[in-house]
Every structure is written in structure tokens, then in C-alpha cells.
Amino acid sequence: MKKIYDCVVIGAGVAGMTAAIYLKRANIDFILLEKGVPGGQINKSSNIENYPGFKKVDGPTLAFNIYEQIEKLGVDYKYGDVKEVRDSENYKVVCTDKEEFVTKTVIIATGRRPRELGLANEKKLLGSGISYCAYCDGMLYKNKDVIIIGGGNSALEEALYIADIANKVYIVHRSSEYRADQFLIDKVNKKENIIKYFNKEVIDILEQDDRFSGVKLNDESVINADGLFIYIGQIPETNFIDNIKTTEDGYIITDSHLKTSDDKIYACGDVLKKDLYQIATSIGEGALAASNIIKILK
Ligand SMILES: Cc1cc2nc3c(=O)[nH]c(=O)nc-3n(C[C@H](O)[C@H](O)[C@H](O)COP(=O)(O)OP(=O)(O)OC[C@H]3O[C@@H](n4cnc5c(N)ncnc54)[C@H](O)[C@@H]3O)c2cc1C
Numbered sequence: 001m002k003k004i005y006d007c008v009v010i011g012a013g014v015a016g017m018t019a020a021i022y023l024k025r026a027n028i029d030f031i032l033l034e035k036g037v038p039g040g041q042i043n044k045s046s047n048i049e050n051y052p053g054f055k056k057v058d059g060p061t062l063a064f065n066i067y068e069q070i071e072k073l074g075v076d077y078k079y080g081d082v083k084e085v086r087d088s089e090n091y092k093v094v095c096t097d098k099e100e101f102v103t104k105t106v107i108i109a110t111g112r113r114p115r116e117l118g119l120a121n122e123k124k125l126l127g128s129g130i131s132y133c134a135y136c137d138g139m140l141y142k143n144k145d146v147i148i149i150g151g152g153n154s155a156l157e158e159a160l161y162i163a164d165i166a167n168k169v170y171i172v173h174r175s176s177e178y179r180a181d182q183f184l185i186d187k188v189n190k191k192e193n194i195i196k197y198f199n200k201e202v203i204d205i206l207e208q209d210d211r212f213s214g215v216k217l218n219d220e221s222v223i224n225a226d227g228l229f230i231y232i233g234q235i236p237e238t239n240f241i242d243n244i245k246t247t248e249d250g251y252i253i254t255d256s257h258l259k260t261s262d263d264k265i266y267a268c269g270d271v272l273k274k275d276l277y278q279i280a281t282s283i284g285e286g287a288l289a290a291s292n293i294i295k296i297l298k
Pocket of ligand 1: 012048081279
């Protein structure tokens with residue numbers, strides 16, 4: 001007979017790993033499934049200055065610290081790309097591309113992924129001059145010119161990071177002002193090699209010899225560059241669920257206990273519809289979802 005878990009946690013970002021710490025310490029029999037690397041989005045952040053306890057830390061270091069903590073606790077962690085969560089009698093079945101896990105409860109902590117521009121050759125040039133992570137790929141552009149699209153915190157934070165590596169950084173933003181923290185805007189304004197374009201949209205991605213070579217803007221002008229980093233927002237990772245309540249744009253709706261419209265499924269972190277998408281909120285929700293799951297299991 002197939003093993004029945006108390007809980008399956010889907011996603012090992014900061015929310016999922018925090019839930020795992022709480023579940024493990026309460027002696028719950030569960031497995032944590034992750035389709036990428038532990039840490040999720042924080043791996044893309046070069047500089048975190050608003051997470052209490054660390055005056056300044058880079059994302060991968062924070063991710064590794066939390067991962068080490070769950071490893072030391074002996075959390076059952078496995079690679080798995082979850083494709084479906086379905087009902088089977090009184091249980092839930094979590095299906096990855098390779099296996100199925102039968103469980104009494106589920107915590108969804110699958111976060112968000114970068115929104116794409118949706119232009120013709122964007123997918124083709126990913127890894128050939130186009131990236132969604134300056135911190136991961138920035139070093140490839142030492143002394144070269146890069147374009148950042150976006151005007152939020154992530155766009156400015158990563159523009160500042162890459163400005164210390166690249167020759168010139170062009171920030172293209174479609175509005176007349178940034179939607180970012182003032183301290184980031186001030187830092188960007190002080191950087192001499194950051195060139196700002198407001199009220200401009202990219203309408204075409206240009207390529208040469210199968211590599212990104214520049215962008216065409218809506219006023220028909222062209223910016224030539226070696227790299228393009230896209231930060232135009234995020235979308236929730238909820239493709240694999242069709243039986244719980246979400247907003248129109250796919251965010252999971254929960255009550256204040258983080259219970260979804262299904263009594264046996266809880267959710268936490270950036271996958272939720274909420275006001276603030278940050279490490280501190282996601283970690284708090286991971287703890288809350290797990291402690292409420294512990295209550296219903298016991
Ligand atoms: C560039 C950047 C800079 C940032 N800077 C800051 C900052 O300075 N301070 C701050 O507080 N916040 C910052 N944030 C926001 C912060 O990183 C997020 O709010 C937080 O990491 C969200 O954590 P999470 O665990 O909810 O989701 P995620 O980090 O998105 O983790 C979700 C995990 O689930 C996995 N997953 C998704 N779908 C599946 C599936 N079907 N099967 C299995 N696994 C799946 C993903 O691979 C991922 O690892 C930044 C974000 C970015 C992108």
C-alpha cells in the first residue's frame with residue numbers, strides 16, 4: 001500500500017522552507033517538493049537590506065542558511081515539479097512529472113515567476129543575451145552595455161547591481177516615474193552610468209547572429225546593447241491547481257488562517273493574494289500555514 005503523508009509542502013522558497021521547519025519540529029510526517037533550487041526568488045536578489053537580523057545579505061546566502069537549517073532537522077526534501085493536486089477518497093494526491101504522493105493535507109508555497117514581455121524572439125534569446133536575473137547573469141556583461149526593463153524595486157535594485165559591472169545600464173520604463181522605494185530611486189539617480197528612459201515601451205527585440213543586440217522603442221528609436229534584463233512584474237505559479245479559489249490573475253485566495261477554499265489545502269508566501277510580497281511576510285505566512293496544519297492534524 002502506498003505511504004500516506006500527513007502533509008506535502010509544494011515549493012521550497014522561504015515560505016515553504018519555513019513551513020517545513022515548523023512541521024518537522026512538531027514531528028509531522030511530510031515531504032517538501034521543489035522543482036528548482038531551494039530559496040526560490042531570493043536567489044535572484046543581490047542585496048537584501050530589509051530582513052531583520054541581517055544588516056545586509058545576498059539572497060543565495062540567506063537561501064543556503066535556511067536550506068542548511070532544514071537539512072540539519074532531517075526534512076524529507078525531494079526534487080519534483082508538481083503538475084496536479086487531485087482528490088482520492090479522503091486524501092489528496094500530489095502528482096509530479098514522475099511520482100505521486102498521497103497525503104492528508106497540502107501546503108502550497110509555489111511563489112511567483114517573472115512576467116514575460118511576450119515579444120516574438122524573447123523565448124528564443126533567453127540565455128543568449130536575455131535574462132530575468134541580473135544577479136545570476138550580470139557577470140557575463142562586464143564592461144558591456146545592458147538594458148533593464150521595468151520601474152519597480154526589483155528593476156532598480158538589479159540595475160544598481162549591474163551598474164557596478166557593466167559599462168552602461170539603460171533603464172526603460174513605460175511610466176513617467178518609478179514605482180520603487182525612494183532610497184533606491186535616489187541611488188539610481190546618483191549612478192553616472194545609468195541612463196533613464198521614461199514613458200517608453202519596447203516594441204521589438206533585435207538580434208544579430210542568434211544573440212540579443214538591442215531593442216526598438218515605441219517612438220521607433222533603437223538602443224543597442226549586449227544584454228536585456230526584464231523586470232516587468234511577476235505572475236503566481238498556480239498552473240497546476242484547478243480546484244481551489246483564485247483571483248482572476250491566478251493568486252490563491254485564503255482565509256486569515258491561510259486555509260484555501262479546500263479545507264485540506266493551505267497556502268503561504270507570494271502565491272497568495274496579499275498587499276506585500278516580501279521575505280518577511282512570506283516567512284510569517286509559512287509559519288502560520290504550518291502551525292494551522294499541525295492543529296488540524298492533531
Ligand atoms: C530580484 C528580486 C529582489 C528581491 N528583493 C527583496 C528584498 O530585498 N527584500 C525582500 O523582503 N524581498 C525581496 N524580494 C521578494 C522576495 O524574494 C519574495 O517575496 C519571497 O522570496 C517569496 O518567497 P516564496 O517562498 O513565497 O516564493 P518563491 O521564492 O517564489 O518560492 C517558490 C518556490 O516554489 C517552487 N515551485 C513553483 N512551482 C512549483 C511546482 N509546480 N512544483 C514544485 N515547486 C514549485 C519554485 O521553484 C520556488 O523555488 C525580491 C524578489 C526579487 C525577484
